[in-house]
Amino acid sequence: MNIANKTVLITGANRGIGRALVEEALKRGAARVYAGTRGAWQHPDKRVTPLMLDVTDSSQIRRAAGDIGTLDLLINNAGIAIYDDLSKPQVIEQHFAVNLFGPLNVTQAFLPQLKRSKGAVVNNLSMVALAPVPVISAYSISKAAAFNMTQSLRALLAGQGVTVHGVVLGPIDTDMNRGFDIPKAAPEAAAQGIFDGLDKGQEEIFPDPASQSIAEGWRTGVAKALERQFSAFVPQAAAQAA
Numbered sequence: 652m653n654i655a656n657k658t659v660l661i662t663g664a665n666r667g668i669g670r671a672l673v674e675e676a677l678k679r680g681a682a683r684v685y686a687g688t689r690g691a692w693q694h695p696d697k698r699v700t701p702l703m704l705d706v707t708d709s710s711q712i713r714r715a716a717g718d719i720g721t722l723d724l725l726i727n728n729a730g731i732a733i734y735d736d737l738s739k740p741q742v743i744e745q746h747f748a749v750n751l752f753g754p755l756n757v758t759q760a761f762l763p764q765l766k767r768s769k770g771a772v773v774n775n776l777s778m779v780a781l782a783p784v785p786v787i788s789a790y791s792i793s794k795a796a797a798f799n800m801t802q803s804l805r806a807l808l809a810g811q812g813v814t815v816h817g818v819v820l821g822p823i824d825t826d827m828n829r830g831f832d833i834p835k836a837a838p839e840a841a842a843q844g845i846f847d848g849l850d851k852g853q854e855e856i857f858p859d860p861a862s863q864s865i866a867e868g869w870r871t872g873v874a875k876a877l878e879r880q881f882s883a884f885v886p887q888a889a890a891q892a893a
């Protein structure tokens with residue numbers, strides 16, 4: 652999908668990668684950008700419509716889906732990451748609420764619009780979905796679950812014209828990983844990589860140098876082969892693949 656003249660909703664749009672995605676969508680000629688935020692927020696470009704959207708709040712999700720008539724692209728970007736050692740169930744639940752059920756519930760709410768437009772869903776995942784960083788273990792589990800969810804949604808929605816893409820992000824220089832002293836890519840570069848991957852129709856998008864180093868291994872690996880094999884159980888996906 653090319654974003655020019657399209658309508659996009661980005662969650663967690665006020666800072667970090669979400670903010671960079673807003674700017675990149677505008678640069679690439681998006682017709683309208685719905686910017687989901689938890690607090691009041693303004694953007695000088697008239698094409699940006701701020702939207703109160705806490706992805707854990709079902710009434711806000713319902714209201715947003717009721718207010719937006721047309722949508723070509725949903726980017727599930729909002730996320731949290733808290734240091735933990737798996738000793739507190741509530742920390743795990745918190746991660747699941749935002750990083751798994753958030754994107755799932757927002758996607759389900761906007762499916763009517765996305766089916767009408769034959770649109771796309773982009774889920775911002777992480778390299779930690781493939782192997783955990785144990786000091787952020789709850790985060791890692793939630794991203795692994797969100798990756799798996801992305802694969803199921805891809806197969807389940809294939810027959811309805813909606814494509815589902817997972818972004819396997821490496822370390823990006825935002826508030827989220829301030830504490831990690833490692834090389835990080837700029838959020839602006841990551842945003843470009845995400846839209847470039849979407850342009851190319853990539854199922855998994857590897858938008859930064861760290862993630863690009865594993866892209867080939869993922870695409871030719873056993874997990875991707877199994878995803879294709881298992882998706883054949885969905886009749887529509889099988890029909891499309893035939």
Ligand SMILES: NC(=O)c1ccc[n+]([C@@H]2O[C@H](COP(=O)([O-])OP(=O)(O)OC[C@H]3O[C@@H](n4cnc5c(N)ncnc54)[C@H](OP(=O)(O)O)[C@@H]3O)[C@@H](O)[C@H]2O)c1
Nearest residue numbers: 663667668689705706728729730777820822823825826827
């Ligand atoms: N930075 C990295 O190295 C990295 C690596 C891999 C994946 N990612 C993923 O990329 C995405 C963006 O991360 P980031 O680095 O830009 O993080 P960030 O700078 O911490 O920004 C997180 C964004 O998510 C929003 N958010 C948090 N909880 C929310 C909720 N319940 N409802 C709606 N919005 C919520 C925040 O809003 P508030 O301002 O209101 O808190 C903020 O806009 C996340 O999904 C993250 O897991 C990031």
